[in-house]
Amino acid sequence: MEDKVVKSSDIQIKVGLNENNLPIGIKWSAADGGVENADAKAFMLSIWDPKDNNTMKIDLWTKEMSIEEMKQFFHQSLLTMADSFEKATGEHLICEDLRDYCFHFAEKMQILPEEK
Numbered sequence: 001m002e003d004k005v006v007k008s009s010d011i012q013i014k015v016g017l018n019e020n021n022l023p024i025g026i027k028w029s030a031a032d033g034g035v036e037n038a039d040a041k042a043f044m045l046s047i048w049d050p051k052d053n054n055t056m057k058i059d060l061w062t063k064e065m066s067i068e069e070m071k072q073f074f075h076q077s078l079l080t081m082a083d084s085f086e087k088a089t090g091e092h093l094i095c096e097d098l099r100d101y102c103f104h105f106a107e108k109m110q111i112l113p114e115e116k
Contacts, residue, residue: 009030009031009032010029010030010031011028011029011030012028012029012030013026013027013028013043013045014026014027014028015060022063023060023061023062023063024062024063025039025062026039026040026041026042026043026060026062027039027040028040028043041061041062041064041065041069042059042060042061042062042065042069042070042073043058043059043060043061044057044058044059044077045057045058045059068111071109071111072111074105075102075105075106075109075111078098078101078102078105079099079102081098082095082098082099082102083095085098
């Protein structure tokens with residue numbers, strides 16, 4: 001039995017560009033999530049194209065995004081990918097390896113929380 005669409009939901013991303021087409025402002029909205037015109041400094045979007053069997057992606061960030069914020073953004077994104085991959089596939093062991101790498105990444109980037 002094939003699923004049929006019973007509802008649609010939109011997520012909007014608006015990118016303000018300067019005269020050189022560099023991002024200077026990012027706003028996003030997701031009505032179903034209660035988000036409207038929220039500020040962002042960066043986003044990474046990956047979309048699987050089943051026709052070409054390939055990932056289409058967009059990575060953008062504004063000049064206001066600091067290097068420290070970018071380090072944290074990547075660290076948190078990698079952790080989220082491990083969680084998502086485990087949820088989608090049940091591949092617990094490789095996801096634990098990825099989380100171990102995330103710890104290594106955070107250690108190398110000096111973004112681990114200080115111990116109390």
